[in-house]
Amino acid sequence: MTPPAGDLGLRERKKRARTDAIVDAAQRLVLERGLDAVTVEEIAEAAQISPRTFFNYFESKDDAVLGQGSLELSAEVREAFAAGGPTGLLKTDVELLVRSTLEALSGPGHDQGERVLEILQAHPGLLGRHFAWFERHKSQVVALFERRHEAAPLPADPEMCAMVVFVLARAAMDEWGRGDRHGDVGDHVPHVAEQLAAILTA
Amino acid sequence: MTPPAGDLGLRERKKRARTDAIVDAAQRLVLERGLDAVTVEEIAEAAQISPRTFFNYFESKDDAVLGQGSLELSAEVREAFAAGGPTGLLKTDVELLVRSTLEALSGPGHDQGERVLEILQAHPGLLGRHFAWFERHKSQVVALFERRHEAAPLPADPEMCAMVVFVLARAAMDEWGRGDRHGDVGDHVPHVAEQLAAILTA
DNA sequence: CAGGAAATTGCACTTGGTGCAATATTGCAG
DNA sequence: CTGCAATATTGCACCAAGTGCAATTTCCTG
Numbered sequence: 001m002t003p004p005a006g007d008l009g010l011r012e013r014k015k016r017a018r019t020d021a022i023v024d025a026a027q028r029l030v031l032e033r034g035l036d037a038v039t040v041e042e043i044a045e046a047a048q049i050s051p052r053t054f055f056n057y058f059e060s061k062d063d064a065v066l067g068q069g070s071l072e073l074s075a076e077v078r079e080a081f082a083a084g085g086p087t088g089l090l091k092t093d094v095e096l097l098v099r100s101t102l103e104a105l106s107g108p109g110h111d112q113g114e115r116v117l118e119i120l121q122a123h124p125g126l127l128g129r130h131f132a133w134f135e136r137h138k139s140q141v142v143a144l145f146e147r148r149h150e151a152a153p154l155p156a157d158p159e160m161c162a163m164v165v166f167v168l169a170r171a172a173m174d175e176w177g178r179g180d181r182h183g184d185v186g187d188h189v190p191h192v193a194e195q196l197a198a199i200l201t202a
Numbered sequence: 203m204t205p206p207a208g209d210l211g212l213r214e215r216k217k218r219a220r221t222d223a224i225v226d227a228a229q230r231l232v233l234e235r236g237l238d239a240v241t242v243e244e245i246a247e248a249a250q251i252s253p254r255t256f257f258n259y260f261e262s263k264d265d266a267v268l269g270q271g272s273l274e275l276s277a278e279v280r281e282a283f284a285a286g287g288p289t290g291l292l293k294t295d296v297e298l299l300v301r302s303t304l305e306a307l308s309g310p311g312h313d314q315g316e317r318v319l320e321i322l323q324a325h326p327g328l329l330g331r332h333f334a335w336f337e338r339h340k341s342q343v344v345a346l347f348e349r350r351h352e353a354a355p356l357p358a359d360p361e362m363c364a365m366v367v368f369v370l371a372r373a374a375m376d377e378w379g380r381g382d383r384h385g386d387v388g389d390h391v392p393h394v395a396e397q398l399a400a401i402l403t404a
Numbered sequence: 405c406a407g408g409a410a411a412t413t414g415c416a417c418t419t420g421g422t423g424c425a426a427t428a429t430t431g432c433a434g
Numbered sequence: 435c436t437g438c439a440a441t442a443t444t445g446c447a448c449c450a451a452g453t454g455c456a457a458t459t460t461c462c463t464g
Binding site: 089094132154155156161164167171174178195196202 | 330
């Protein structure tokens with residue numbers, strides 16, 4: 001009945017390959033020529049599919065460029081956080097959650113998450129879509145905080161907490177982008193968290 | 203040379219009237235039928251202009267619906283803030299700045315800023331544009347903080363500060379929307395500021 | 405009122421995106 | 435291996451957003 005969990009059918013494998021091909025083509029072309037100078041038709045051609053099929057995989061050109069499939073935080077990360085962990089200190093745990101989010105955002109298996117950051121830097125307009133993506137996945141993060149609330153009461157609304165996660169992610173990206181862009185984006189999280197706190201308590 | 207500052211020429215008055223008419227028509231229609239069921243053509247017709255002229259006033263349909271012309275903080279507010287005021291306490295001053303932003307966002311003279319909130323509630327997708335709008339005006343807010351930094355050193359990056367302004371505005375809107383929607387949106391600012399601080403210092 | 409600046413408009417065109425029906429591909433049972 | 439059902443791809447027609455350009459109209463000013 002259920003196919004051997006380890007090895008997916010040909011169908012599924014092709015689907016993933018295509019998705020990857022689309023994202024890869026989209027990002028490559030946009031980095032080369034700029035967002036507006038690339039059409040869906042060209043991306044589709046580069047990914048060896050018809051333009052119509054492109055829209056079977058992504059809702060919009062922007063989504064493809066950002067490689068925004070879904071927010072896939074690993075089960076471990078989610079469970080640990082919901083249970084009140086990993087450290088038990090809200091601030092610290094939130095920072096860790098943000099790091100995980102940033103990694104997930106860079107793409108599941110891809111190692112070139114930096115491309116997304118680079119594109120975002122060059123096309124601030126895409127941030128709109130990026131926010132929309134967040135909006136779409138906000139409920140997941142909110143749910144996470146709601147569950148954690150059972151384990152250990154939160155000092156703020158779950159919605160607010162989710163927003164903080166997002167803001168820290170965005171701020172870390174910004175700072176990484178403003179700086180020399182060396183190292184991991186996630187390493188900026190503690191610093192931006194400090195800064196935000198400083199403003200609100202000054 | 204410069205026309206009498208008090209009374210603007212017919213040209214300017216018409217311009218404003220048209221802008222208002224467009225926003226009004228756009229919001230009214232969208233509230234009635236939903237965002238996707240309203241075309242620019244219809245908005246233009248309702249506002250008594252040609253579709254082409256519509257795009258002389260707004261860059262996009264979404265902008266018109268949100269009434270997003272420009273962020274017009276009054277000169278007094280800006281100057282006071284840049285000079286290190288009005289209270290001298292960063293946290294308090296930021297909260298006041300957020301209130302002003304929320305008012306500006308609701309439209310200069312219009313009293314129906316609530317319509318925007320209502321529309322945002324019904325069409326979360328528009329939040330993307332809303333963020334884009336913020337992105338466009340971020341530099342203004344950043345500049346404000348940079349100037350203030352001269353008067354009194356800030357505990358954080360100007361970019362980060364600007365982000366806080368935006369986040370607080372958004373959070374206040376959210377909370378207002380989640381609640382009974384009575385009273386002024388700005389009244390929620392202190393509370394959300396508290397919550398954010400609580401999360402980051404827990 | 406004449407003439408120039410600025411705004412409005414029509415028109416043609418590109419692109420993003422969707423619905424639908426035909427076709428091809430894959431999975432699977434016998 | 436074969437045929438059948440499920441699923442995916444594609445072509446095609448179509449709508450709506452948005453832009454560039456040139457013609458025309460409206461406003462302002464001397």
